[in-house]
Amino acid sequence: MRRNPASTVANLPHTEFPSPLYSGKSIKQTDPSSLKPEQTIRSAVECKGVGLHSGAPVTLRILPARAGSGIVFRRTDLDGFEVEAIGRNVARVSYATSLMKKGVLISTTEHLLSAFIGVGIDNAIVELDNLELPILDGSARPFVDLIRSAGVRAQKRPRTYLRILRDVELREGDKFIGVYPAESYSVSYSINFPHPLIGREKFAVNLSEGNYFGDIAPARTFGSREDEQKMRNMGLIRGASRDNCVVLTKDGIENPPLRFSDEFVRHKVLDLIGDLALLGKQILGSVVADRAGHAMHTALVSRLLRDSSLWEETTLEEELITVGARATAAAALR
Numbered sequence: 127m128r129r130n131p132a133s134t135v136a137n138l139p140h141t142e143f144p145s146p147l148y149s150g151k152s153i154k155q156t157d158p159s160s161l162k163p164e165q166t167i168r169s170a171v172e173c174k175g176v177g178l179h180s181g182a183p184v185t186l187r188i189l190p191a192r193a194g195s196g197i198v199f200r201r202t203d204l205d206g207f208e209v210e211a212i213g214r215n216v217a218r219v220s221y222a223t224s225l226m227k228k229g230v231l232i233s234t235t236e237h238l239l240s241a242f243i244g245v246g247i248d249n250a251i252v253e254l255d256n257l258e259l260p261i262l263d264g265s266a267r268p269f270v271d272l273i274r275s276a277g278v279r280a281q282k283r284p285r286t287y288l289r290i291l292r293d294v295e296l297r298e299g300d301k302f303i304g305v306y307p308a309e310s311y312s313v314s315y316s317i318n319f320p321h322p323l324i325g326r327e328k329f330a331v332n333l334s335e336g337n338y339f340g341d342i343a344p345a346r347t348f349g350s351r352e353d354e355q356k357m358r359n360m361g362l363i364r365g366a367s368r369d370n371c372v373v374l375t376k377d378g379i380e381n382p383p384l385r386f387s388d389e390f391v392r393h394k395v396l397d398l399i400g401d402l403a404l405l406g407k408q409i410l411g412s413v414v415a416d417r418a419g420h421a422m423h424t425a426l427v428s429r430l431l432r433d434s435s436l437w438e439e440t441t442l443e444e445e446l447i448t449v450g451a452r453a454t455a456a457a458a459l460r
């Protein structure tokens with residue numbers, strides 16, 4: 127006897143993913159425990175450092191958070207005021223990405239948010255006792271190490287991804303960023319920086335293949351000695367030192383060795399991943415950027431959040447399940 131699809135849906139422990147197609151054999155495949163779960167960290171971890179731009183000393187503490195809560199920053203120096211790491215709270219974006227809510231600032235969020243995507247952390251509370259995250263060594267590696275030292279815990283809720291459905295392209299002069307439908311998250315970035323060590327660099331990476339740790343996380347931020355005074359006059363890079371960024375001179379670098387010969391473009395990929403984390407979900411799509419920066423990255427976030435016809439929310443195995451359910455339904459009709 128055929129089972130009534132409606133009643134089998136009602137029997138599912140989770141009712142978030144029912145589809146009219148679910149029936150018979152597909153029930154096993156819709157078991158939410160077979161879907162990729164959201165993750166948080168196992169225990170609280172802490173580090174100290176200075177903000178790259180403010181130079182302000184800061185203690186950062188990462189705490190586990192409940193499923194579905196996302197990444198939330200908390201200013202312990204301002205009565206625990208919370209600012210969610212989502213596109214709506216993006217504020218000033220120039221040499222770093224900052225969030226602001228009701229006048230409360232969280233500055234330079236991109237390296238930690240990038241590390242969260244790289245490790246696969248969906249939910250965490252990030253406490254800060256100052257306005258800017260610590261720059262540490264200028265890369266995401268210390269954050270990755272910190273998160274790994276805390277341990278990763280799977281949660282009882284399937285992770286939803288933001289699957290890109292249509293091409294989205296933004297241009298501004300010679301800067302470009304686009305995102306295209308794909309079954310995994312990949313990034314291809316090009317830069318063209320007038321420096322003998324850089325010039326035109328391009329780096330492409332598929333993040334679904336575990337390449338983040340070795341290829342992206344260690345790449346450090348960089349700046350030139352030439353621009354230093356101009357940036358300091360703008361109130362920037364007050365915490366910069368040879369220990370937390372690659373310092374470019376006219377024809378070389380002050381603090382060799384580089385970690386990769388193309389460390390610069392890899393760092394741009396790191397930044398992009400951190401900025402796109404402000405979508406609040408991991409992407410299934412292929413991102414292409416050329417000479418973009420934080421402003422273009424976050425413009426793409428805004429564009430996507432403004433138009434929900436450009437994407438759909440999905441669990442990683444949902445398509446397989448739908449295909450399975452269709453096959454079952456077709457067999458039942460024969």
Ligand SMILES: [Zn+2]
Nearest residue numbers: 236347393397
């Ligand atoms: Zn950066």
